[in-house]
Amino acid sequence: xxxxxxxxxxxxxxxxxxxxxxxxxxxxxxxxxxxxxxxxxxxxxxxxxxxxxxxxxxxxxxxxxxxxxxxxxxxxxxxxxxxxxxxxxxxxxxxxxxxxxxxxxxxxxxxxxxxx
Amino acid sequence: xxxxxxxxxxxxxxxxxxxxxxxxxxxxxxxxxxxxxxxxxxxxxxxxxxxxxxxxxxxxxxxxxxxxxxxxxxxxxxxxxxxxxxxxxxxxxxxxxxxxxxxxxxxxx
Numbered sequence: 001x002x003x004x005x006x007x008x009x010x011x012x013x014x015x016x017x018x019x020x021x022x023x024x025x026x027x028x029x030x031x032x033x034x035x036x037x038x039x040x041x042x043x044x045x046x047x048x049x050x051x052x053x054x055x056x057x058x059x060x061x062x063x064x065x066x067x068x069x070x071x072x073x074x075x076x077x078x079x080x081x082x083x084x085x086x087x088x089x090x091x092x093x094x095x096x097x098x099x100x101x102x103x104x105x106x107x108x109x110x111x112x113x114x115x116x
Numbered sequence: 117x118x119x120x121x122x123x124x125x126x127x128x129x130x131x132x133x134x135x136x137x138x139x140x141x142x143x144x145x146x147x148x149x150x151x152x153x154x155x156x157x158x159x160x161x162x163x164x165x166x167x168x169x170x171x172x173x174x175x176x177x178x179x180x181x182x183x184x185x186x187x188x189x190x191x192x193x194x195x196x197x198x199x200x201x202x203x204x205x206x207x208x209x210x211x212x213x214x215x216x217x218x219x220x221x222x223x224x225x
Binding site for chain 2: 035037044045046047049050059061062095102107108
């Protein structure tokens with residue numbers, strides 16, 4: 001079955017960077033795009049961008065352009081999302097999601113806390 | 117900045133019917149925006165319910181249905197169960213990007 005297993009909790013200081021990983025299994029990795037979604041505490045869902053696992057093409061939400069980089073490693077079938085220049089309002093749960101029948105398969109989420 | 121708006125909250129009685137809507141600041145929602153609907157309960161990841169306006173996932177209960185209604189995407193819950201109490205989000209596609217709706221809190225009372 002399709003599984004997306006994300007890396008663990010992160011605590012970062014303002015101005016630092018974080019890189020969240022998402023290990024995919026149970027399907028042909030390069031046949032599906034992946035997207036990243038985040039949710040701040042008590043807030044709604046926010047789409048961050050997507051990446052083609054086939055050729056690495058990306059498309060980021062305007063809000064995150066210049067601060068986010070999404071990559072994939074086809075050998076380890078792992079996707080990565082790096083967010084730089086962290087601020088307190090980047091504190092959120094970050095999800096990786098496989099794009100199949102819509103946003104079909106979700107990782108368990110990674111809590112990133114930004115605090116001094 | 118595109119905004120996708122949902123009702124902040126709705127209350128429904130057990131066994132009743134409720135319709136949630138999803139409006140776009142750019143105009144009428146169409147099937148070309150592939151409306152998706154998600155259910156989220158506290159402490160859990162969102163669970164997909166509907167994709168491409170009307171299509172259900174294999175795990176989606178039959179009482180959930182998606183449609184386009186009056187220029188908006190809509191999610192109808194018929195025969196509501198207590199376990200349907202949750203936050204519901206829509207998602208729309210805009211030329212290579214996606215935008216989530218503001219979310220609707222459904223209370224079953």
